[in-house]
Amino acid sequence: MEGDSYCLECKKATEIVVDNMSGDTICTDCGLVLEAWNIQGTIEWRTFSDDNNNNSSHRDPNRVGKAENPLLNYANLITHISNNPKPSDASKSTTVLPLKRLHDHDPDRVLIRRLKIIADMGDRLALPQTIEHRAGEIYKFVEEHKICRARKLNAVLAACLSIACRESKQSRTLKEFTTVVPNGVREKEISKAVDLISKRLEVQMGSAQAAEYVKRFCSYLGIMKSKKTVQAVHEAVDKAEELDIRRNPKSVLAAIIYMIIQVSDDKKSLGDISIAAEVAESSIKKSYKDLYPYASRIIPNWFANEEDINNKLCDPSTCHI
Numbered sequence: 001m002e003g004d005s006y007c008l009e010c011k012k013a014t015e016i017v018v019d020n021m022s023g024d025t026i027c028t029d030c031g032l033v034l035e036a037w038n039i040q041g042t043i044e045w046r047t048f049s050d051d052n053n054n055n056s057s058h059r060d061p062n063r064v065g066k067a068e069n070p071l072l073n074y075a076n077l078i079t080h081i082s083n084n085p086k087p088s089d090a091s092k093s094t095t096v097l098p099l100k101r102l103h104d105h106d107p108d109r110v111l112i113r114r115l116k117i118i119a120d121m122g123d124r125l126a127l128p129q130t131i132e133h134r135a136g137e138i139y140k141f142v143e144e145h146k147i148c149r150a151r152k153l154n155a156v157l158a159a160c161l162s163i164a165c166r167e168s169k170q171s172r173t174l175k176e177f178t179t180v181v182p183n184g185v186r187e188k189e190i191s192k193a194v195d196l197i198s199k200r201l202e203v204q205m206g207s208a209q210a211a212e213y214v215k216r217f218c219s220y221l222g223i224m225k226s227k228k229t230v231q232a233v234h235e236a237v238d239k240a241e242e243l244d245i246r247r248n249p250k251s252v253l254a255a256i257i258y259m260i261i262q263v264s265d266d267k268k269s270l271g272d273i274s275i276a277a278e279v280a281e282s283s284i285k286k287s288y289k290d291l292y293p294y295a296s297r298i299i300p301n302w303f304a305n306e307e308d309i310n311n312k313l314c315d316p317s318t319c320h321i
Contacts, residue, residue, distance in 0.1 A: 007027040007029065007030065007032060009027065009030045009032040010027060010029050010030055010032075014027055014028065014029045015027075015028045015029070016028060111140065111143070114139060114153070114157060115136045115139070117154070117157050117182060118132055118135045118136055118139065118157050118160065118161055119132050120180075120182075121157070121158065121161055121177070121180045121181060122135070122161060124180040125161075125172055125176060125177075127161070127165065127170065127172075128170075130168070131161070131164045131165055131168050131170065132161070132164075134164040134167065134168070135157075135160045135161040135163070135164040136160075138160040138164060138197065138201065139156070139157060139160040141200075141201065142156060142160065142197055142200075145200060147196055147197055148193050148196055148197065151189065151192070151193050151196070152185060152189055154181045154182050154183055154185050155181070155185045155189040155190050155192075155193045156193050156197075157181070158177045158178075158181045158185060158190045158193070159190050159193035159194040159196075159197055160197065161177070162174070162177060162190065162194055163194060163197060163198060163201070163203065166208065167203065169209070169212055170212060171208035171209075171212045171213070173213075173250070173278055174187040174190050175187060175278055177190055178190070208249055209241070209249055210240070210241075210249040210250070210252050210253035210256075211234065211238065211241075212249075213249070213250060213253055213277070214230070214234055214237060214253065215230070217253060217254070217257065217273075217276050218230050218233060218257070220276035221257070221268055221272060221273065221276045223261075223266050223268070226264070226265075226266055228264075228303065229260060229261075229264050229266055229303075231300075231303075232260050232264075232299065232300050232303040232304075233253075233256060233257055233260050235303075236256045236259070236299055236300065237252075237253060237256055239297065239298040240252060240256060240291065240294075240298050243291075243294055243298075245287070245290050245291060247283075247286065247287045247290060248279070248283065248287075250278065250279050251277070251279045251283040251284055251286070251287040252287050252291070253277065254274065254276075254277035254279045254284045254287065255284050255288040255290075255291050256291065256298070257273055257277075258270060258273050258284060258288060259288065259291065259292075259295060259298075259299065259313060260299065260303070261273070262312050262313055262314065263299065263303070263304040263312045263313065264303075264304075270284060270285075285316070288316060289316040292313065292315065292316055295309050295313055296309050296310075
């Protein structure tokens with residue numbers, strides 16, 4: 001931006017220029033900075049690509065800023081200013097404390113703190129933001145309808161996140177939630193909160209499917225680099241769902257992983273799989289016994305042929321796994 005002004009160095013009216021990047025007003029004759037840090041009061045502009053225009057970009061007269069959170073009521077977010085410009089030491093306690101109490105009981109401020117707890121748990125469980133946002137929506141519903149008033153707050157927040165995970169087919173175990181929830185909460189407390197909330201939401205929770213745990217359990221076992229092994233586990237789990245195996249999905253998955261490991265080059269013990277899947281070895285053995293007769297049916301033939309399966313898999317009727 002250019003114009004005329006009086007330069008103290010040139011001692012005359014001279015042409016000046018305003019550098020919008022630095023905010024400096026500069027004399028074009030001698031280079032003297034006439035005014036530093038000039039604040040521009042015009043509207044901010046945002047540049048972005050326009051898919052409907054052949055031009056590379058165009059200007060949109062909107063101020064840059066963080067997107068509003070639809071869960072918050074921005075009409076209630078107000079700034080409180082004290083009418084005492086210079087409070088004395090004696091009046092500081094009476095001026096500051098009431099405002100603090102007001103902020104602590106502001107519904108939106110309370111909601112923000114609780115959404116932050118959900119976000120922290122989600123980050124520690126490596127969940128996407130879409131699930132964290134859905135958990136926030138569920139919690140707001142819980143608050144508005146006064147559900148779980150007698151339950152521990154952190155158990156309720158973990159339950160909201162658990163339901164959001166289940167809806168997105170990215171389930172986490174209750175034990176995993178107990179490791180990330182603040183101040184420690186038992187699995188039973190989270191489970192009861194899940195039941196209460198799901199009934200009011202009219203969500204058919206059902207049981208988590210084994211396929212939802214494949215990537216995480218394989219990651220815990222350190223076999224994710226073997227893409228063929230992971231793919232074989234995925235396909236075996238899908239085929240096992242066609243069978244009438246009435247076992248816990250996690251124990252079924254653990255048994256399938258054990259079967260795949262036996263016919264592959266990856267070597268993991270039953271104890272390693274038990275720890276990764278959070279399932280007792282005895283439960284894995286029972287699921288393995290149920291699945292063994294269908295081994296050649298569920299294990300992909302591109303991964304292992306029937307001869308390898310018969311030779312390498314341990315027959316539970318003749319050996320102890």
